[in-house]
Amino acid sequence: MSFSIGKILGVKIRIHFSWFLIFALITWTLAAFYLPTQFPGLSVEVYWILGAISALLLFVSVLIHELAHSYVAIKRGLPVPSITLFLFGGVSELSSEPADPKTEASMSVVGPLTSFAISGISAIAWYAVVIFDFGTVVQAPLFYIALINLLLGGFNLLPAFPLDGGRLLRAGIWQWKKDLIPATKLATRISTVFAYGIVGFGFFIVLFGDFIGGLWLIFIGWFLKSGADQSLRQTIVMQALSDVNVRDIMTKDVIAIPPEKTLSEAVTEYFGTYKHGGFPVVQEDRIVGIITIDDLKKVAEQDRLYRRVEEIMTPRKKLIFLKPDESAVDAFIKFSRNDIGRLPVLEEERLVGIVTRSDVFRVIRIKAQGEI
Numbered sequence: 097m098s099f100s101i102g103k104i105l106g107v108k109i110r111i112h113f114s115w116f117l118i119f120a121l122i123t124w125t126l127a128a129f130y131l132p133t134q135f136p137g138l139s140v141e142v143y144w145i146l147g148a149i150s151a152l153l154l155f156v157s158v159l160i161h162e163l164a165h166s167y168v169a170i171k172r173g174l175p176v177p178s179i180t181l182f183l184f185g186g187v188s189e190l191s192s193e194p195a196d197p198k199t200e201a202s203m204s205v206v207g208p209l210t211s212f213a214i215s216g217i218s219a220i221a222w223y224a225v226v227i228f229d230f231g232t233v234v235q236a237p238l239f240y241i242a243l244i245n246l247l248l249g250g251f252n253l254l255p256a257f258p259l260d261g262g263r264l265l266r267a268g269i270w271q272w273k274k275d276l277i278p279a280t281k282l283a284t285r286i287s288t289v290f291a292y293g294i295v296g297f298g299f300f301i302v303l304f305g306d307f308i309g310g311l312w313l314i315f316i317g318w319f320l321k322s323g324a325d326q327s328l329r330q331t332i333v334m335q336a337l338s339d340v341n342v343r344d345i346m347t348k349d350v351i352a353i354p355p356e357k358t359l360s361e362a363v364t365e366y367f368g369t370y371k372h373g374g375f376p377v378v379q380e381d382r383i384v385g386i387i388t389i390d391d392l393k394k395v396a397e398q399d400r401l402y403r404r405v406e407e408i409m410t411p412r413k414k415l416i417f418l419k420p421d422e423s424a425v426d427a428f429i430k431f432s433r434n435d436i437g438r439l440p441v442l443e444e445e446r447l448v449g450i451v452t453r454s455d456v457f458r459v460i461r462i463k464a465q466g467e468i
Contacts, residue, residue, distance in 0.1 A: 112182035122151040150240045162186040164210040197271040204263035211249030218242035257287040258327040280331045284324045291321035336463035343420040346449030352378035359400035383447045385409035
């Protein structure tokens with residue numbers, strides 16, 4: 097679950113609910129351990145304020161890192177609908193995979209370079225603050241941001257997919273094999289070995305007394321393993337759908353329900369006859385809503401005799417639509433992001449088809465099996 101906080105460079109910025117958990121954890125870690133050790137002599141309240149400021153600056157750095165990826169992607173013709181800040185940092189959501197290894201490499205390397213640049217600028221600012229003696233409350237956040245961005249840039253260069261270093265690895269393999277899917281599979285296998293190594297080292301550290309440090313390594317290893325698997329699935333999906341349009345997979349002969357029908361009539365004449373999970377509701381050739389079997393289940397059977405479709409349908413203003421010439425990738429993203437089962441297809445405000453989640457997954461399954 098995430099929510100939007102605005103747009104930068106035309107890219108929607110979203111915050112996942114897990115961000116608040118990690119923000120609180122980093123603030124507590126800085127205020128209770130790091131800052132008192134590195135900058136002794138301040139009050140507890142000041143440590144907590146500096147911890148919160150430093151944690152916030154960290155995520156601003158992460159956002160700038162992701163914006164750098166997005167900027168290069170957009171310049172290379174790859175739409176970036178959104179950036180999401182979450183538990184382990186941030187991720188730029190691409191509507192498609194890079195077209196070639198050079199694009200992949202340029203998009204990947206700019207992230208760590210940006211982190212190193214932020215580190216360098218922060219280090220210079222910290223040095224100036226020390227020279228002019230502006231005080232610890234200014235020094236502490238600058239020192240932390242310089243250090244953490246240096247580590248962030250270095251960490252992202254590790255050859256573990258889907259980190260930037262892993263994507264650079266994939267770009268190199270892609271250049272060698274001339275095929276994205278095998279390159280992604282090999283990069284994923286290498287990343288999996290790397291991730292298991294980090295998890296194993298984390299358990300080793302725990303056994304020798306550093307529980308917190310070991311636990312962080314275990315979480316990082318798990319994150320890399322799950323991230324690599326997810327990126328592989330995403331690549332396969334994107335490649336399978338890249339040359340498919342909504343027009344190719346939509347059902348053109350759409351069965352629609354008039355809004356004035358009673359729910360009993362809807363069950364008898366439509367849900368019971370055609371066995372679909374949902375139907376568009378159309379009035380005078382204009383879609384006004386969608387009714388699904390889940391909507392019907394919320395109404396007691398005895399009430400269906402007099403209640404009408406328009407009373408329980410999802411109204412048009414809450415619907416998400418597709419266009420016939422949109423990519424099937426867009427349909428997949430809309431299904432995933434909104435957790436819905438069907439999308440109406442409009443052409444000049446006229447309902448011309450409907451696409452279900454099953455339609456999209458059928459294409460993915462067939463393409464993945466190499467049948468078409």
